[in-house]
Amino acid sequence: MKLLDRIIRAVLTGALLALCGYIIVRSVTIAGENGLFQNTPLLSAVYEKMEEWTAGTYIPVISYAGKETEKPDILLEMEDGVFPVYGYIRRQQEGGAQVESAGEYEMILRAQAQAEENKRPRETESEASQTETPAGENPLWDYPYLLNHYFSMDVTTTIDAQRLDGKTLLGMDMTMEKDASQPQILIYHSHSQEAFADSVEGDVSTTIVGVGEYLAQILREDYGYNVIHEDGIFDLVDGVLDRNLAYDFSGAAVAELLEQYPSIEIVIDLHRDGVDGTRFVTEYNGKPAAQLMFIAGMSRTADGQDIAYLPNPYIQDNLAFALQLQLAAERETPGLMRNIYLMAYRFNLHLRPRSLLVEAGTQLSTVAEEKNAMEAFAKVLDAVLQG
Template identity: 50%
Template sequence: MWNARRNGRWFGWGCLFLSCSILLFRSAAVLRKNHFSEGKVLLQRAAAQAEQLSVDVMMPLLFYDGKEDGRGWMENLLAAVRDQIPALREGSTAENTLSAGTEAAETDTAKQDSNPGPGAERGQTESKEQGTEEDQKDGTQKDETQKDGMEITEPEQTETGITEPAAGESASTAEPEAPQSVPEETIETGGAPREILYPEADTIQETISPDLLADPQALLNRFFVVDPNTSVLPGEIDGSTLLGKDLTLPENAEGPQILIYHTHSQETFADSRPGERADTVIGLGDDLQELLEKQYGYEVLHITEAFDMKEGCLERSRAYNYAEPVIAAALEEHPSIQVVIDLHRDGVNGSKRLVTEINGKPTAQIMFFNGLSRTKESGELTSLPNPYQAENLAFSFQMEYEAEQYYPGFSRCIYLKGYRYNLHLRPRSVLLEVGAQTNTVEEVKNAMGPFSDILHKVLSGKSPASGG
C-alpha cells in the first residue's frame, strides 16, 4: 500500500514536471521566433488576465467585470493562459466554442422579436462601508468590462460586465423609414438654423399597448432586467408614473444643459486603432456632442478625463470614486446642466455581437443602466442614497419607450443593479452602454444618431409616442 502511494505521488509530480516543461518549451519557441517582443506581450497579457481572474474568483464583486461562470478557479486560469499561447489555443478551439456557448446562455436573456426578455448580467459592489462606487458594475462578462466596480465598492461588470439580456444578438428589426442623412441640409427652428446630421424618425414602427403599461409585472418583464443582487419594490415600476414624469428641458437656457463623461475612458472596440481617440468611448462622446449641438441646438460639456488611469496604468477598481468629485465640481460650476450621461460600452462573450440594422446601416444596440441603492443582503443602502432614483428611472424608461416604438430592437433593456454609480448627482442621469468590445467602431458610431433622436424626443416633449 505504501509503495503504491509513493509511486502515485512520483507519477503525479512527473506529470506536473512534464506539463511545465512543455509550457516553457512552447513559450521559449515563441520568444525566439519574435525576438522576445511578441512573447513579452503575450506573457504580460497572460499575467494580467491571471491576476484579474484571481481577483474575480477569489474576491467576487470587487471589479465591475467580475463575473463567475461556474467553472473552477484553476480551469479559468488555464483557459486564460491557453488564450495567450498559440500552441495550446489551437488544441482547445472546440472546447472554447462549447464553453462560450454555454456561458452566453447563462449570462444573457434574449430579447427576441423586439420583445426584451428578462435576464442579464451586471456586477456592482460598493466596499462595505463606503467604498468604491466603481467596483460593482457587473455586466455580461466585461473581459476588458454585464457593460472589460461602489461606495460600499461597486464592482464593474457588463467589461460592462453587466449581466445583459441578449437582446437579439444580431437582431435586425423594423426600422423607421427615413431618408439618408444630408449633412449640408439645415432646418429652421425658430432660432439659428441647424444641420441635419441624422434623419429623425417621425413614424412609429411598433405601438406599445396601454394594457402593457398598466401591468407592472408585464412591464418589468418586457423592458427591464433585475440583477440578482437587488430587488424592485411595489410601485417602482408603474407605467403611468414613469411616463408621467415631466423631463423636458426649458428652451433657450444659458450655459451647458448636457454633460457627457466616461467613468471608463479606456474602453475600445473590435477594430479600434491603438492611440486613436476617435475609436474609443471618448471619441463616441465627441460624436454624440456634435449631434446634440449641431442638430438639436443643445450646449454640451464633454469631460474626457481618464478616471480609470492612474500613473499611466489602467486602474478600474476605483474609477467611480475618482469620477465623483470631478463631476460634482462640474455640476456646481455649471448649474445649468440638467442631463448627465456616463457613456460606456459593454463587455460580452466574445462570440456575441450586439447589432441591429437602422436605416440600412449596422448599428450597435444600447442598454440603459440604473442603480437602486438597495441590495438583497443589506437592504436599503443608507450610506449610498440616491435622491434622484425615481427621476432617473423615469428618464431611462422614457428613452426606452421611444426607442421601442421608433427603433424596435435598438435598445436591449433597462438593467437594474443594487448600487448607484454616481447617478445620485443630478436628475436625468443615465449610464448608457453602447455596443460591446465585439462591435466595430462604425457600428457604435451609427448608434449615436438614433440615441440622440430618442434623447431629444424625451427632452423636448414633442414625441407623438408620448403625447407631445
C-alpha cells in the same frame, strides 16, 4: 495574535477564496456554455442556482440568499475580514450600529467598480407572473408586464411594484426647455479606456471618448443643444488601468462641473459594454448600429435592503427618464435598445435627476456602428426632451 500575523492570514485566506471562486465560476460557466445542463430540467435548475451563488460569493458584488442561517463567531469574523461589505449589510439587517467604516465603504466602492463589468442577470419571469391586463388599461401600468418586457435585473438587486409603477413613471415630466445660451447636457466617461474591434491604439477618437464627442457634436449641430463633453481620464492610475475608484474620480469631476454650470439638467455617462462573444447590432437608416442599454442604479440589495452608503434621491427620476427614452426608441428607432438593466449600486446617478449610464455596443462593435448608434440615440433623446 500579532497584527502582522492577522494581515498575513487575511491575505492568504482572501487569495485562497478568490482562487477557489474563480475555479468554481469558470467550471460552472464553461459547463453551462457547452450545454451540459440543457437536457435535464433538474440539472439546469441546479446550474442556475450554482451560477447565482458563485457570482454572489466570489465576485465582489452584494448578493444574499433568501434564507439566513446562524454562523459561528469565528466565521463571521473571517467574513468581515475578507468581505467587509457583507458584515456591513448584516449589521444593518440586525439593527446594529450605523457607524461607517472606511474599510467597508472602500469595499463597496470596489464592488461597484467591478459590478458594471460582471453583470449577472436573473430571470424575471419567475418573479412576476404573466397576467392579462384588464381591458382598456394601459399594459405599461401592469407591474409584471412592465418588468418582463422592458427590464432585466441583476442577481444583486431587486425592485417591487411601488418602485416600478408604470403609471407614475410615464406621468413624470421629462421635457426640457431648450436654451443654447448655457450648458444643459453633460457627457462624460467613467471608463475612458474602453475601445472597439477596430480602434486604433493611441487614437482617442476611436475609443468611447471619441464616440462621446460625436454624440456631443450631433446634439450641438443637429439639435441645437449646448453640450459639455468631459473627456477626462478616471480609470488610469500611474498609467495603469485601474477602475477600482473610477466612479469616485469621475463623480468628483462631474460634481465640480455641476457646481460650475448649475444649468446642466442631463448627465450621461457613456460606456461600452463587455460581453464575451456577443455583438449587439441593429440597423438604423440602412446602416449597422450598435445596440444600447441603460443601467439603472437602485442602491438596493437583493433582499430589499437600501445601501446606506450609497443614497440616491433620484432613483424614480432616472427610472422615468430611462423608461420614457426606451419607449421613444421603440417608436422612433426599433431594435436600438436592449432592456433597461437594474443593478444594486448607484454609479454616480445621484448627482442629478435625469442621469443616465449608457452601454453602447460591446468590445466587438466597430467605431462606425457606435457612431451610427449615437445618431439614433440623439434623435430619441431630443424626442423625449422636447415632448
